[in-house]
Amino acid sequence: MIIQKHIVDLPTPTGIMRTYVHRPEGDKAYPTILLYSEIFQQTGPIERSARLMAGHGYAVVVPEIFHELNPAGTVLAYDQAGSDKGNSDKANKPAEGYDSDNEAVIAWLANQPWCNGQIGAMGFCIGGHLAFRAALQPQVKATACFYATDLHTSVIPNQPGQHSMDRLADISGELMMFWGKQDPHIPAAGRALVYQKMSGAGLNFSWHEVNGQHAFMRDEGLRYDAQLAMRGYQLALDLFGRCL
Template identity: 75%
Template sequence: MLIQSHIVDLETPTGTMRTYVHRPAGEGRFPAILFYSEIFQQTGPIERAARFLAGHGYAVLVPEVFHELNPIGTVLAYDDAGRDKGNADKAAKDVQGYDSDNRAMIEWVQSQPWFNGNIGAAGFCIGGHLAFRAALQPEVKATACFYATDLHTQIIPSKPGQHSMERLADIKGELLMIWGKQDNHIPTAGRVQVYQQLTDAGLSFTWHEFNGQHAFMRDEGERYDPQLAAIGYQLALQLFGNTL
């Protein structure tokens, strides 16, 4: 499908959130995917990933995940300074801010004439965690989490009972969890912990571990694995095709 892209600035309780919308250019009604970036916000690789999904028939919304902490339009570089700034923003933003961000996007997309009523979520790195967080919203029917960081830690600020893994009962949709075995951000023990908690909660999920490093989906840098990326996209599109 040919696609179109535009920007909407959504009001949230914590300020204006720029959101990039990529969707099919033709007439019709389409499912929406809330798509969450790495700590660097909408970089070139994230925009290309969003446009790739849009080309398969989805309206893809990419929010600026740290909109409260940066000027509108901020994109961090894939370097030490960008990583340090992104990690500082991650440590500064309260987890409830992501919940209100999700509500703002869901309410906006529900008002659009091209929306077909079905919502999914996806994301890479911290975006994988934020996609998981979006799955707490009752409207989200399917979620693809790629190497989701900090599900097994308390790094993202949250009050007791508000950590994402403490609210598994709120997840009603299907999950796709994709990991790299050589990912030094998410050790084996952390993956085992997450798997066991999802299993104990009786959630509907599929689980895939590949011989890949952190960010193996990112089509920039030496950790990119095109073959694994193709498999990852295929799995996500299968999930969304079956549910949305």
């Protein structure tokens, strides 16, 4: 499929959110995937991930996750300064802001002729957590989370009862969780805690742990593992193919 790209600036309760849309050419309606980036926003690797998924017959929407804290179009570098800024943004945006972002995107999708109403979510690193957060929305039927950070911590600011692990009863769709066992950001104890809570809540999910470091699906840098990335994308495509 030939993929087109366009940019939309969506109003949200916390300001305008730049959003990138990657979808097959033409006027046909497709299932839509909300794709959440790492702390660096829509970098080259994230855009390539979006286009890869779009090339399998999906409209893929990539919102700027820290739109309140940066000028529209901001992309942080994969260096220490970029990491420091992204982690600062993560620590300063309340979890409820992601909920209102998701609600704004889903409401907008309802009026797009290229969206057939079937919605899924996926993401990497903090984006894996934000995809998990998107699964709280009843319209999201399937979610693929890749090495989702901070599900086991309180780094993202929350009001009482608003931590993602406190709201598992709001998830109705199927989830796929994909982890690297050598990831220092989500140690074995943290993964075990997430698994225990998801199982205790009776969620419909699959669980995959592989020998990979953090960000092993990012196709830049020394940690990239093409074989594991291919496996992750195939699992996501299987999930969305069944559920959407």
